[in-house]
Amino acid sequence: MADKIKDAKIIFVVGGPGSGKGTQCEKVVAKYGYTHLSSGDLLRAEVASGSERGKTLQAIMQKGELVPLDTVLDMIKDAMIAKADVSKGFLIDGYPREVKQGEEFEKKIGAPCLLLYIDAKGETMVKRLMKRGETSGRADDNEETIKKRLDLYYKATEPVIAFYSSRGIVRKIDSELPVDEVFGHVAKAIDDLK
Numbered sequence: 349m350a351d352k353i354k355d356a357k358i359i360f361v362v363g364g365p366g367s368g369k370g371t372q373c374e375k376v377v378a379k380y381g382y383t384h385l386s387s388g389d390l391l392r393a394e395v396a397s398g399s400e401r402g403k404t405l406q407a408i409m410q411k412g413e414l415v416p417l418d419t420v421l422d423m424i425k426d427a428m429i430a431k432a433d434v435s436k437g438f439l440i441d442g443y444p445r446e447v448k449q450g451e452e453f454e455k456k457i458g459a460p461c462l463l464l465y466i467d468a469k470g471e472t473m474v475k476r477l478m479k480r481g482e483t484s485g486r487a488d489d490n491e492e493t494i495k496k497r498l499d500l501y502y503k504a505t506e507p508v509i510a511f512y513s514s515r516g517i518v519r520k521i522d523s524e525l526p527v528d529e530v531f532g533h534v535a536k537a538i539d540d541l542k
């Protein structure tokens with residue numbers, strides 16, 4: 349496995365709920381042809397399949413809690429293997445959610461060359477998610493669950509940024525700006541990789 353993807357770049361995309369990770373990843377795909385793997389989307393696909401495992405996941409996600417590490421990591425790994433031959437880079441969106449997830453990823457798959465830290469204010473994220481909730485159909489885009497996701501983000505996920513900062517691979521992106529300006533900074537960070 350590690351073999352197969354050893355030449356592909358691995359980029360972690362980390363930020364709070366509604367910070368704009370998915371929005372920026374879509375633009376990176378369009379410009380750079382990287383493979384976008386959203387851990388949340390992979391989990392939602394499993395829920396949509398109606399499987400027994402999906403039912404368990406649905407309950408966890410509805411509460412805004414974290415799905416067991418191995419479940420998410422296995423899904424990401426399978427998706428990466430499926431694309432390994434054709435992909436020159438992977439955007440791992442919404443993962444790691446806690447330092448331990450990052451450590452396990454590196455053991456089983458490989459090391460990231462960049463962490464894009466998509467940063468927006470708490471109130472901005474809540475506003476965006478409430479708006480998205482009007483049409484997203486996402487069971488977790490409601491006021492109560494948004495608050496829990498945000499709390500968990502500050503508690504569990506922000507330490508991930510400190511962890512990778514010490515390695516010098518974090519680029520902090522101000523996501524309060526208009527989407528295209530945010531993307532300008534994202535593109536710069538990716539261009540600097542070469």
Ligand SMILES: Nc1nc2c(ncn2[C@@H]2O[C@H](COP(=O)(O)OP(=O)(O)OP(=O)(O)O)[C@@H](O)[C@H]2O)c(=O)[nH]1
Nearest residue numbers: 365366367368369370371476480523525526527530
């Ligand atoms: N004004 C503004 N809105 C944005 C920006 N980026 C994203 N949004 C909006 O904010 C909402 C959330 O964006 P997503 O890209 O889905 O955020 P995410 O970080 O993937 O969120 P989760 O999937 O919940 O983790 C969407 O409705 C976007 O249209 C931005 O840079 N500026």
Ligand SMILES: Nc1ccn([C@@H]2O[C@H](COP(=O)(O)OP(=O)(O)O)[C@@H](O)[C@H]2O)c(=O)n1
Nearest residue numbers: 365366387388409412413414415420442443
């Ligand atoms: N690595 C991950 C990613 C998502 N999840 C779950 O999936 C939900 C949605 O993830 P997401 O990345 O689409 O959305 P946000 O919570 O970041 O807004 C999270 O609230 C968690 O319940 C997880 O447990 N572990």
Ligand SMILES: [Mg+2]
Nearest residue numbers: 369370386388
């Ligand atoms: Mg997303």
